[in-house]
Amino acid sequence: MAEPKGNGSAGEKGKGLIASIRKIDFSGEIVSIFIALILLCVFFSLTSPYFLTIKNILNFTMNTSILGIMAAGLFFAMLIGEIDVSQYSILALSSGVMVVLIRRGANTGLAIVIAIGISLACGAINGSLVAFLRINPIITTLGAMMAYRGIAFLITEARALGVTGKFFSVVGSGRILGIPVSVYIMFGLYLLVHVMLTYTAHGKRVYAVGGNPEASYISGIDVKMVRFWGLVVSGGAAGLAGLIFVSQIGATVPTAGEAGLLDVVTAVILGGISLSGGKGKIVGTLIGVLILAVLSNGMVLLSVQSYYQLIVKGGVILLAVFVDSVRGGGFR
């Protein structure tokens, strides 16, 4: 959007602001999904007296941070036109390794570094298979999902393993100005991704590869490496989410995320990303995450039976995919 020119008198600034507001495309996906989020909030605040309480809002935003962090990573992969369904397994594996190491006497910092390293390595394996061997990303990450989950079970001997420590209690339940630390981490990550995608050549190349890989290749971009790094980032985000998970639960669980396998994908799709890649904003993903969180929280508050919750979430995915296909997206 064009910035106002001139030496910036108040009047000119005001005109610039109005001009900027006028340039916002109110028919765009971001505005549409934001309106959907507001409508959901209005609905649940009218139907449940607990929904709009500070305690509830802080609770569900804290619970959302794991989903939100993974969604930020998956957004990268999907923006390039790939997908990653192995994130929860990477979370289980990396957090499992971290807790086992700590329980065996390893330094907490070192264990965290190793865990994040493992999540990046898992992403690198996915990325290598998808980018260099051109194996279908759904098949690749489905296979990886099972393999990583299996290793997580092996490492933890299929048990939930507890861990304690100052670091985990600060990250898991600490608050700054009343807001959970994990929420700061999530918002910080989104800000970082936004800056990277909007203001750096790395970000522009991610959009370019997602939008037109042939044109990107002709323009001298290493398309394979961009695809590779997209899945590495997705894996790394799962590792970071694993750290938050262990901090919040106080334990690693090898079955982590099995119930909500496609929640992350749903959130990113809801955020308006094009399934064929190249189109989407990270702020949309954040709104998608919040929509899913509000929906889950609202249904729990209304005591909706879990079976119905699944049906509603499934319906939301289908609706989002339908909207994307109407817009001309869809997997290539």
Added chain:
Amino acid sequence: MKTTEQACVLEMRDIHKSFGGLKALDGVNLDLRCGEVLGLVGDNAAGKSTLMKILTGFYRADKGSILLDDSEIHIDSPKVSKRLGIEMVYQNLELCQNMNVYENLFLGREIMRDPVLRFLKRKQMEKQSIAILHKLKIDIREPRKRVDKLSGGQQQAVAIGKVVSFDPKMLILDEPTANLALKEIGKVLDIVLQLKEHGIPAIFISHRLDDVFHVCDRIFVLRGGRRVAVKKTSETTHDEIVRYMFLGSEE
């Protein structure tokens, strides 16, 4: 304006290329002179694309040599071709529709503040985009406009502007007027003439002989993987070129 009688920028000598048993190119010799626009015409499967893909590094010739400014060159990838200053505007391939004009113009060669974090100098890229578009008299005033909001002719103009901005030694324009409305075709041809005025030699591939006669100094006809004629535009006719394309050779 420079004349077509000047020295060769590019020479392709005795180029052969086969795919299995199929001979796509059979000893083709092509030269491109300073400042000229050379029309490359031929029926489907005449070998035009294969010849240009050898020049841009997508294929390797089985036999033959390529000289750029009298020095022999070996092009084994599109990157090498670009590095040597050979730029091609591909048909329907060049632009990212999800990005704006200046992002497309600088894609892969962004102006950055630093080499690690690679923060963009967006203002500078915008300014330079305007200068590039202005130089070629391309009528797009808003470099932040998304490419998919432009007309077909404007998109083609941006694609040409993109490769010109890299200061190429020579250009290859692959069917730049295909799928355009008549008014848009005129605009694209004007840009090609602008390139000629700026002394940038170009190979102009097209099925539209009207366009070829409008902008080219010479016309090179391929048929069945062989050079069948090279004619000065001023010394030939549509009918003669069509005869060479579909019926036979003079060489």
